[in-house]
Amino acid sequence: MTVIQVDKITIEKMQHFYKDNFKDKFPPHSIFSALSNGVTITVYHSGKALFQGNNANQEAKIWQAVSTTPPKKPKKTNSLPQNFSEWSVIGSDEVGNGSYFGPLVVVSAFVPKEKISELMSLGVKDSKTLTDDKIKQLANVIKSKIQHVILTVTPEKYNVTQPKMSQGQMKAELHNHALLKLLKVVNKNEVNGILIDQFELPKTYWNHLAHKEKVVKNDVYFITKAENEHIAVAAASIIARSEFLNELDKSSKQIGISLPSGAGANVDQIAAKIINEHGLDTLKCVAKWHFANTQKAINLKKRL
Numbered sequence: 246m247t248v249i250q251v252d253k254i255t256i257e258k259m260q261h262f263y264k265d266n267f268k269d270k271f272p273p274h275s276i277f278s279a280l281s282n283g284v285t286i287t288v289y290h291s292g293k294a295l296f297q298g299n300n301a302n303q304e305a306k307i308w309q310a311v312s313t314t315p316p317k318k319p320k321k322t323n324s325l326p327q328n329f330s331e332w333s334v335i336g337s338d339e340v341g342n343g344s345y346f347g348p349l350v351v352v353s354a355f356v357p358k359e360k361i362s363e364l365m366s367l368g369v370k371d372s373k374t375l376t377d378d379k380i381k382q383l384a385n386v387i388k389s390k391i392q393h394v395i396l397t398v399t400p401e402k403y404n405v406t407q408p409k410m411s412q413g414q415m416k417a418e419l420h421n422h423a424l425l426k427l428l429k430v431v432n433k434n435e436v437n438g439i440l441i442d443q444f445e446l447p448k449t450y451w452n453h454l455a456h457k458e459k460v461v462k463n464d465v466y467f468i469t470k471a472e473n474e475h476i477a478v479a480a481a482s483i484i485a486r487s488e489f490l491n492e493l494d495k496s497s498k499q500i501g502i503s504l505p506s507g508a509g510a511n512v513d514q515i516a517a518k519i520i521n522e523h524g525l526d527t528l529k530c531v532a533k534w535h536f537a538n539t540q541k542a543i544n545l546k547k548r549l
């Protein structure tokens with residue numbers, strides 16, 4: 246069996262080419278199915294063309310050459326309702342999952358529609374476009390203005406939990422927990438929707454929570470780059486980032502070595518230095534152990 250992706254124009258050409266060989270019945274979701282030279286050709290609305298039979302490969306080649314379809318971009322799996330950005334929304338985001346040093350922080354924050362313009366005028370936006378200092382300063386202001394829940398998983402706690410579950414599992418449980426906590430304190434009738442910055446497919450998220458007794462399900466939306474879709478996610482992200490930075494500062498002071506965020510080569514160097522000066526146990530208290538950086542640092546330390 247050979248499968249190729251074809252563009253609209255190629256589909257039209259194929260339809261025309263095989264029209265005399267059409268089968269009586271087409272499979273579901275297909276545009277047509279034909280039998281030609283012992284090869285069954287089925288073309289689907291998705292642009293997928295299936296060739297089955299002995300000469301499937303040769304037959305497919307004809308059309309592959311004709312088609313100019315670029316590799317398919319991953320389809321946006323979901324979209325938000327119109328005017329979603331003007332709704333009263335709980336936004337949820339996490340920070341630190343990609344950083345070797347420091348905690349994993351999940352924050353859910355509620356922005357009622359009356360407060361959207363105020364937060365905008367404060368400069369609340371995608372935290373990736375803000376400096377660390379600005380984030381810390383903004384976070385303090387935001388925290389005083391909106392209801393929120395902060396969940397911080399220190400490296401110590403993270404390293405105990407992580408061997409038992411994937412990071413995706415951990416994040417799903419944390420988001421759910423933060424939402425449950427926040428929904429206890431906000432006026433539920435006021436909440437129009439909940440937006441989680443998508444870190445895995447919604448299907449996977451719900452699978453991760455399938456065993457949980459209490460799951461926040463109603464009006465939950467997922468989208469990638471959600472901080473651009475509703476200011477509640479941008480606010481949650483800023484609070485989370487600020488919490489992450491403060492924890493990183495705290496750990497840095499404790500061990501007397503400035504800890505960077507991220508997971509690059511500079512991180513390996515610092516980690517090696519920590520092993521050298523304080524030992525592995527200290528490193529384990531400030532870093533996410535399962536990252537590849539751990540082994541790299543151990544190797545570097547041997548050469549010190």
Ligand code: MN
Pocket residue numbers: 338339442443444
């Ligand atoms: Mn995120």
